[in-house]
Every structure is written in structure tokens, then in C-alpha cells.
Amino acid sequence: MRSTWRTPDPALLRDVLAIAASVAVSGASFGAIAVGSGEPWWIPSLMSVVVFAGGAQFMAVGIVAAGGSPVAAVLAGLLLNLRFLPFGLAVGEVLGRSPVGKLVGSHLLTDETVAFALAQREPARARTAFWLCGGTLFVAWNAGVVGGTLVGRSIGDPAVFGLDAAFPAALLALVLPALRDRPTLRAALVGAVVALATTPFVPAGVPVLLGLVGMLALRLPVPVRR
Amino acid sequence: MTVLAVLALAAGTYAIRLAGPLLRDRITLPDRARELMSIAATVLLVALIATSSLTRGAHFAGFALPIGVAVGGLAAWRRAPFVLVVVLAAAVTAGLRFAGVS
Numbered sequence: 001m002r003s004t005w006r007t008p009d010p011a012l013l014r015d016v017l018a019i020a021a022s023v024a025v026s027g028a029s030f031g032a033i034a035v036g037s038g039e040p041w042w043i044p045s046l047m048s049v050v051v052f053a054g055g056a057q058f059m060a061v062g063i064v065a066a067g068g069s070p071v072a073a074v075l076a077g078l079l080l081n082l083r084f085l086p087f088g089l090a091v092g093e094v095l096g097r098s099p100v101g102k103l104v105g106s107h108l109l110t111d112e113t114v115a116f117a118l119a120q121r122e123p124a125r126a127r128t129a130f131w132l133c134g135g136t137l138f139v140a141w142n143a144g145v146v147g148g149t150l151v152g153r154s155i156g157d158p159a160v161f162g163l164d165a166a167f168p169a170a171l172l173a174l175v176l177p178a179l180r181d182r183p184t185l186r187a188a189l190v191g192a193v194v195a196l197a198t199t200p201f202v203p204a205g206v207p208v209l210l211g212l213v214g215m216l217a218l219r220l221p222v223p224v225r226r
Numbered sequence: 227m228t229v230l231a232v233l234a235l236a237a238g239t240y241a242i243r244l245a246g247p248l249l250r251d252r253i254t255l256p257d258r259a260r261e262l263m264s265i266a267a268t269v270l271l272v273a274l275i276a277t278s279s280l281t282r283g284a285h286f287a288g289f290a291l292p293i294g295v296a297v298g299g300l301a302a303w304r305r306a307p308f309v310l311v312v313v314l315a316a317a318v319t320a321g322l323r324f325a326g327v328s
Contacts, residue, residue, distance in 0.1 A: 014307075014308070014309060015308040015309065018308055018312050019308075019312065022316070039227060043229075043232065046229070046232055047227065047232045047236075050232065050233065050236035051232070051235050051236045051239055052239075053239055056235065060227060060231070060235055061227060064227050064231075070227060070228050070230070070231035071231075073227065073231060073235070074231050074234045074235045074238065077235045077239070078235065078238045078239065078242070081238070081239045081243075082242060083270050084239070084242045084243045084246070085242050085243075085245050085246050086246065086263070086266055086267060086270060087267055087270065088243055088244070088246015088247050088249075088250070089246040089249060089250055089263050089266075090246070090263040090264045090266060090267035091264075091267065092246050092247035092249075092251070093250065095247050102247050102248070105247070106240065106243040106244040106246075106247055109243045109246070111271065111274060114271070115271055118264060118268065159323070160320065160323065161316060161320050162290075162294055162315070162317060162318065162319030162321075162323065163316055164278075164291055164319070165279070165291050165294035165295050165298065165316050165318070165319035166298075166315055166316040167278060168274075168278045168279040168295045168315075169279075169294070169295045169298030169311055169312055169315030169316075170298075170308070170311065170312050170315075171271055171274065171275050172275050172295065172298065172299045172302060172311075173298070173299070173308055173311045174271075175268055175271050175272060175275070176303060178265075178268045179268070179272070183265075184265050184269075187269050188269050189272075191269040191270070191272060191273045192272050192275070192276035193276075194273070195273035195274075195277050196276050196277060196280060196281065199277055199284060200284045200285075201284075204283070207273065207277055208270060208273045210273075211269055211270060211272070211273025211274075211276075212266060212270065214269045214273070215265070215269060218262075218265070
């Protein structure tokens with residue numbers, strides 16, 4: 001199993017670097033926001049190394065900054081990260097067979113690395129994509145956070161640069177090939193509708209999990225004409 | 227955030243992440259089940275894309291964000307390079323906001 005590694009092609013490297021750049025800027029804004037909300041300088045960095053999940057980090061710091069308890073912050077962050085469990089089930093194989101690979105690779109499971117791995121057809125390419133993307137994003141995210149804590153608030157709101165649109169657009173580009181399969185597309189659309197419809201009523205993180213209801217659409221009879 | 231809270235979030239997140247690959251090892255899955263897992267991951271990603279481009283907290287995110295994502299998505303569908311997709315989405319959203327569209 002250990003010989004299935006591909007030298008990353010320039011196209012893959014370029015795609016990974018594109019997303020790494022936007023992750024680094026998001027990291028910088030996380031560092032700046034965390035320090036700006038009163039955290040000591042080392043907390044955002046410690047958090048980024050050991051948690052390594054942007055959404056949950058922003059949420060946890062935001063809850064504490066708004067006067068919430070650390071317990072609430074931890075629970076909300078964990079709820080948001082629960083999607084990593086099905087992700088791990090889906091792409092677990094790309095981590096390889098060795099225990100070290102699993103222990104290290106699990107920490108690199110993120111939306112982006114999973115999407116990159118799923119977008120590859122051959123297992124060997126999926127493995128290369130996962131590790132290249134995971135390693136690069138880990139470095140980019142943490143470097144960004146350090147930069148952000150140093151520069152502080154002058155970085156400002158990442159929304160001004162439209163970075164909040166870069167993340168979903170990148171994921172969309174990565175899942176598009178999988179959506180060419182009709183049943184998958186149907187399940188995904190039903191899932192998206194369920195997630196959107198439930199967003200106002202349940203805690204953050206739950207709507208995405210409820211999107212799994214879309215899997216039931218795989219069982220629907222396929223219309224004869226479309 | 228207290229250090230304890232940071233470590234608790236880290237430990238919990240890592241346990242969630244490790245659970246999938248470990249479970250996957252313990253059981254041998256038939257091909258159809260593996261296929262379903264990867265469809266499920268795609269479904270989750272699309273649900274994440276939908277919520278992160280249309281909502282902020284419990285509310286509508288405004289028009290600038292979904293329009294930017296849609297333009298990026300259209301570019302991806304027309305097989306534009308990935309870098310262009312990401313830059314287009316961010317630029318359109320930033321431009322709309324600059325023009326006063328929330």
C-alpha cells in the first residue's frame with residue numbers, strides 16, 4: 001500500500017496554493033479578531049495548531065467575546081466539527097494503512113482536504129491531493145494566524161475582500177465533477193434545501209448534518225423525463 | 227478562551243476526526259456502502275456550500291455573497307481554472323459590497 005504515491009502535478013499544486021492563499025488571509029483575520037477581542041497573543045496560535053478548524057475557531061472565540069461561557073464555546077465548536085466524522089468514514093482510506101499516517105492525517109481532515117481528495121479519480125492521486133492540501137493548509141493557516149495576531153486589527157474584516165465567498169466557491173468547484181452523477185446531484189440538492197430550511201431553527205453545524213436527509217433522495221424513483 | 231477550553235475543543239475535534247478512519251479500518255465495507263459514503267460526503271459538502279453562501283448565523287447573508295459564489299460556480303462549470311474560480315468569487319463579492327450591495 002505504501003508505493004501508491006504520485007508526484008503532485010503542477011495543476012494540483014497550483015490549485016492547492018490558490019486555496020492556501022485564501023486560507024492564510026482567513027487565518028490572519030482570525031488572529032486579528034481573537035487578539036482584538038481580548039485574547040492573549042498566544043491563544044489564537046495555540047488554538048490554530050491543536051484545533052485546526054477555522055469555522056469552529058471563529059465560532060468559539062466569537063461566543064466567548066460575546067460573553068458566552070467557555071463550555072458553550074467548546075460545545076458549539078464540537079457540534080460544528082461533527083461533520084468530520086462522516087468525512088473521515090468517506091475518505092479514511094487516503095490516510096494509508098500505517099498508524100502514524102492515520103494519527104497525523106486525521107488532524108488534517110478539513111472541508112478542503114476532503115473535497116480535494118474526493119475530486120480525484122484514482123486512489124493514488126486522491127492520497128497525494130489529501131496530503132499536499134492538508135500539509136499546505138496547515139502551514140498557511142497557522143502562518144496566517146501568527147501574522148494576524150502581530151498586525152492586529154488593522155487587517156480588518158475579511159468580508160471586505162470577499163474572502164467569505166472564496167471558501168464556498170472553491171468547495172463548489174471541487175464537488176462539481178461528483179455532481180455530474182444524477183442521483184448524487186439529487187441527493188445533494190435535497191440536502192442543501194433541508195440544511196437551508198433548518199438553519200433559522202437549530203444551532204450552527206446541525207443544518208449541514210441534517211443535510212444528510214438528502215441521502216433518502218437516492219431511493220426516490222427517477223422521473224422518466226426531465 | 228481559557229487554555230482548558232482550547233484543549234477540550236482540540237481533544238474533542240481530534241476524536242471526531244480520528245473516529246472515521248479508525249472505524250473504516252475495523253469493518254470491511256461492500257462496494258455499494260463505500261460509494262454511499264462518498265456520496266454522503268458530497269451531500270455534506272453541498273449542504274455546507276449552501277449554508278455558508280446564503281446564511282450568516284440564522285439569517286440571510288445578503289446578495290453580495292451568494293452572487294459571488296454563483297459567479298465562481300458558473301466559472302467552474304465552464305471549466306475555468308480553479309484559481310480563477312476562487313479569485314472571481316471573492317472579487318465579485320468584494321466589488322458588490324464596495325458598490326453598496328450588502
